[in-house]
Amino acid sequence: MAFSARHLLGIEQLSVPDIQSILDLADQYVDFNRKSHKHSDALAGLTQINMFFENSTRTQASFEIAGKRLGADVMNMAMAASSLSKGETLIDTALTLNAMNPDLLVVRHPHSGAVDLLAQKVKCAVLNAGDGRHEHPTQALLDALTIRRAKGRLHRLNVAICGDIAHSRVARSNIFLLGKMESRIRLVGPKTLMPSGIDQFGVEVYDDMAKGLKDVDVVMMLRLQKERMDGAFIPSEREYYHRWGLNAEKLALAKEDAIVMHPGPMNRGVEIDGEIADDIRRSVIQEQVEMGVAVRMAAMDLLMRNREVPSGRGVMV
Amino acid sequence: MTDLLLTNARVIDPEAETDRLGSVMIRDGVIAEVIYGEAPAPGRVEMIDCAGMCLAPGIIDIGVKVCEPGERHKESFRSAGDAAVAGGVTTMVIRPDTEPAIDSPEILEFVHRRAVADSKARVLPMAALTKSRNGREMAEIGFLRDAGAVAFTDCDSVIEDNKVFGRCLTYANALGALVMGHVQDPSLSIGAAATSGALASKLGLPAVSPIAERIQLERDMAIVEATGARYHIDQISCAAALPALRRAKKAGLRVTAGASIHHLTLNELDIEGYPTFFKVKPPLRNETDRIAVVTALAEGLIDIISSMHTPQDEESKRRPFEAAASGAVALETLLPAALQLVHAEMIDLPTLWQKLSLNPAKLLGLPSGRMATGAPADLVLFDPDKPFVLDRETLRSKSKNTPFDGRRMQGRVLRCIVGGKQMFEGNS
Numbered sequence: 001m002a003f004s005a006r007h008l009l010g011i012e013q014l015s016v017p018d019i020q021s022i023l024d025l026a027d028q029y030v031d032f033n034r035k036s037h038k039h040s041d042a043l044a045g046l047t048q049i050n051m052f053f054e055n056s057t058r059t060q061a062s063f064e065i066a067g068k069r070l071g072a073d074v075m076n077m078a079m080a081a082s083s084l085s086k087g088e089t090l091i092d093t094a095l096t097l098n099a100m101n102p103d104l105l106v107v108r109h110p111h112s113g114a115v116d117l118l119a120q121k122v123k124c125a126v127l128n129a130g131d132g133r134h135e136h137p138t139q140a141l142l143d144a145l146t147i148r149r150a151k152g153r154l155h156r157l158n159v160a161i162c163g164d165i166a167h168s169r170v171a172r173s174n175i176f177l178l179g180k181m182e183s184r185i186r187l188v189g190p191k192t193l194m195p196s197g198i199d200q201f202g203v204e205v206y207d208d209m210a211k212g213l214k215d216v217d218v219v220m221m222l223r224l225q226k227e228r229m230d231g232a233f234i235p236s237e238r239e240y241y242h243r244w245g246l247n248a249e250k251l252a253l254a255k256e257d258a259i260v261m262h263p264g265p266m267n268r269g270v271e272i273d274g275e276i277a278d279d280i281r282r283s284v285i286q287e288q289v290e291m292g293v294a295v296r297m298a299a300m301d302l303l304m305r306n307r308e309v310p311s312g313r314g315v316m317v
Numbered sequence: 318m319t320d321l322l323l324t325n326a327r328v329i330d331p332e333a334e335t336d337r338l339g340s341v342m343i344r345d346g347v348i349a350e351v352i353y354g355e356a357p358a359p360g361r362v363e364m365i366d367c368a369g370m371c372l373a374p375g376i377i378d379i380g381v382k383v384c385e386p387g388e389r390h391k392e393s394f395r396s397a398g399d400a401a402v403a404g405g406v407t408t409m410v411i412r413p414d415t416e417p418a419i420d421s422p423e424i425l426e427f428v429h430r431r432a433v434a435d436s437k438a439r440v441l442p443m444a445a446l447t448k449s450r451n452g453r454e455m456a457e458i459g460f461l462r463d464a465g466a467v468a469f470t471d472c473d474s475v476i477e478d479n480k481v482f483g484r485c486l487t488y489a490n491a492l493g494a495l496v497m498g499h500v501q502d503p504s505l506s507i508g509a510a511a512t513s514g515a516l517a518s519k520l521g522l523p524a525v526s527p528i529a530e531r532i533q534l535e536r537d538m539a540i541v542e543a544t545g546a547r548y549h550i551d552q553i554s555c556a557a558a559l560p561a562l563r564r565a566k567k568a569g570l571r572v573t574a575g576a577s578i579h580h581l582t583l584n585e586l587d588i589e590g591y592p593t594f595f596k597v598k599p600p601l602r603n604e605t606d607r608i609a610v611v612t613a614l615a616e617g618l619i620d621i622i623s624s625m626h627t628p629q630d631e632e633s634k635r636r637p638f639e640a641a642a643s644g645a646v647a648l649e650t651l652l653p654a655a656l657q658l659v660h661a662e663m664i665d666l667p668t669l670w671q672k673l674s675l676n677p678a679k680l681l682g683l684p685s686g687r688m689a690t691g692a693p694a695d696l697v698l699f700d701p702d703k704p705f706v707l708d709r710e711t712l713r714s715k716s717k718n719t720p721f722d723g724r725r726m727q728g729r730v731l732r733c734i735v736g737g738k739q740m741f742e743g744n745s
Contacts, residue, residue: 012519091635111637112521113591132639133521169521196524197515 003302007119007126010135011176019177023145026291026298030145033069033294042301043072046103051093052129053079053109058264058289059129059139063106066296072104090114094121103307104300107131125303133169139263140173142295144181146288147218150259154181160212160254162188163222163244163271164233166195170263171222175201188212189244192233209244213253220261221246224271237270247273251282259284320344321737324356326367326698330688331374331670341372343694346737351688367698370731373670374686375407375695376651377677379468379497379575380551380623382644383409383440385431386424387416391716392628397648398436400713402733402741404649405697406624408439408685410677413450414472420445420456422464429465437740439695441681443468446485446496452476455485462494467681468549470497473598475533477503479540486546495680497549498537500558501599505529510639511600512555512585520591523639527555527602534558538565538572547571549680553619554580555602556609563618573680574618576610577625578647582654583607583720593634593641595720597625614672615664621680622672624651628716646714650721656701656728666701694737703729 002021005013032038048067052060060076067074079093090109097105098121105126107115112132119126130136148154159178165171165187178185185203187194198205206212213219224240234240246260260276260283268274277283321343328339328351339353342362378401384391401409411428413419419428425442432440444466448454451474458469469489475498476482489496509525511517517524534550538561541548553562553574565572577597585601595601602610613619627644634641647654655673658664664672678686685693709722733741 090637109637111639113639114637116591117635117637131521132637135521166518172519172521195518196513196526197518200515201518 004306006303006306008137008299008303009116009119009126009128011137011140011173011180012135014137014180016180019141019144019180022141022295022298022302023148025301026141026145026294027149029294029297030291033290038069039071040069041071043067043070043304046072046304047101048072048074048104048106048300049097049102050074050076050106050129051079051108052076053107053114054130056108056129059108062289062292063129063296066293066300069293070297070301072300090118091121094118098123104303125307127299127303130169133167133172135173136169137173138292138296138299139170140177141299142288142291143174143220143261143263144177145291145295146261146284147259149287149291150284151217154178155183157183157218158186158216159183159218159220160186160188160216161220161222162209162212162246164193164224164228165189165198165222166193167225167228168222174220175203186212186216190234190240193228209250210253213250216254216258218259218261219246219251219254221272223263223265224267241270245269245271245273246276248276251276258282261285261288264289320349320362322357322362322364323367323372323696323698324364325369326372327369328353328688329371329373329666329670331667331675332687332689334667336666338369341688341696343734343737346694348688348690348692348694350690365732370698370700371666372696372698373666374674374688374692375697375733375735376405376673377408377410377681377683377686378406378624378626378648378651379410379549379621379677379680380412381409381626381648382412382414382628384415384628386427391630392714394431394435394440396713396715397626398438398440400646400648401436401438402735403713403730403743405652405699405730405733406438406648407695407697407733407735408441408683409436409648410441410443410467410681412472413443413445413470414474418445418450419443420448420450422457422460425461425464425466438735441465441467443470443497445469446471446489447476447481450474452478452481455481455488458489458494459492462492468495468497470551471499472551473499473501475499475501475503479536483540483544486540486544486548490544490546495547495549497551499551500530500533500537500553501525502529502532505532506599508639509600510596511588512602514585514603516585516589520588525600527557527606530555530558530599531561534561538570541565541570541572542568545571549621550574551623552577552580552599552625553610553613554599555606559609559613559618566618573620573676575621575623576614576619577623578651578654579625579645579720580607581611581614581622582657587720588638591638592720593636593638594645594718594722596638596641596643597627597645598643611658611663615668620672620676622651622655624648628714629718630716634718644718646712646716646719648714649712650707650719650726652697652699652730653726653728654721657726659701660727694734696734697730698732699728699730701728703727705729
């Protein structure tokens, strides 16, 4: 059964066949995107609005390219940071948008659950491009596609997710996705950057990076936000790099063919050594960006196909 | 005033800890006699046959927010009073966290005037402990006390400065005034929308550990001990705070503690899906904490149940969870929600009424809250078993932010009497 929901709000609500159907279609879009002529009319005549209440260059560009290649009319609405403090504008914005009859909203918001809230109020499909510390489903899907293409499978892999887990929506979505696919997940990082109750997530937690990376198939690094020093989460960048930054020595503990991933943008010399990031034999970071466009095309294409399903079926939220 | 005889009632007497059939005679606004056994012969009095339903002292609810002055669109004395008597609450002890705060005798006078004019339930005001509840300058505790303030509190704004807090307690104590405090360490609880743990982590919500409650409680108890002040803790919500409370009471400190009806009947699992009507302060805890607090209540460690009635309009609740306002309306749901604890056999009716009426009356030195000759005839007649599904649109509060919307509940108020006058009659 293919992915049949009306919105894509998080990985948590997806089934394994849902995930597989998105990844299978994304594989086709990877080939499509490598052609010289890359234009489809799958979403011709449909309106896609990208609403980013939080600054983003890469994700927004990726969604824009994905929509344009599918033939959608894409519009970017820059939501000023100042309008954010007035939370009620979110509902007002939703009502305003309803009146413009868009077909697809791509939303990023700094508050967890805000995209769910918006989805309850608008008539069109909503795609979560990251909400607070909650979920970032297309990032997890693009990571999964990258892993599947590199390793040939998603099950029974050892995956280490390293760094600031507590504040990361990427980590949460990846934990959900890899857990559903029956891979073993290790979380590696300082205890101060682990979410509370993490022992109930079905993961193994490591403070010691050497132990955490031992024999893993995938090393997934997370970005360390510079402001984490303020709240006394960690003492300094240099101590963080020393203990939890990925360098050749630590990577040598992983499997010989382990791949290195990062959702970007990277802090070279903070969470990852620049040479590792650029090592095309280990790093799949550039490929992740490429997969991002394909996965977003697949997700939007499927959401728009579901839109044609008569109402009452396939609504999952 | 005509006499009124309520016969054939299950009379709940929290003082005697009894629950048995009897009649209650009301004369001149006070309870003239409580008669057990055979009903007195009908005389020249108005009679009400209670048909075996429960008759108890009216609820005295400490910590109600009526949004006058400042936010009358959320709740007024009229709407709050109507909601109160419909919920069996005969006395609302109101919070000063209004806009502006009730921190001067002039504002208190305004509140008093409005309350007398519009509220069907009795209103007793609390006043701010510091000016504008800013934790820096002491409010005019003496003047405010003379003007009728029954207690002093900065509500959920914690006085962080130990010198200021200590001096406020010392000054209040010299006047014999009661101080009520909120025990949440602000450096930990700032910005929190949930209790830390696996659920908050999964939802990605900023969270606070229950340890914040213990830390603030321990600090407050140290200063209460040093000053000898009389101190009421507005809400205990977790197991982590209980040992310190037990020690303080054992040491003979003049401390009492309350719990909000929401922390006694709901747990954090309700916030899955980000429903903002479940956002309260402190945030809902896990089930282990809830059971620990209910147990402490039944054992007598926690003295009082409050509604912590906090009206919020749709605008302030229809936001992402972490940006939404905290608080829930509860005047009309306090009684049926509290009866859940009785139906779950965690507490009996007389003990429950100690928490709802007798203990609040004792704390504030009121003659009400008792089923005794000479006590004000503030009474509630209710059917403890009547099932219903709560529809928030039927609430009398101007704001409809109840977490119980759509829930099956049991227990309906049939009549509410304040000072011998019937102020509410429901459909049986």
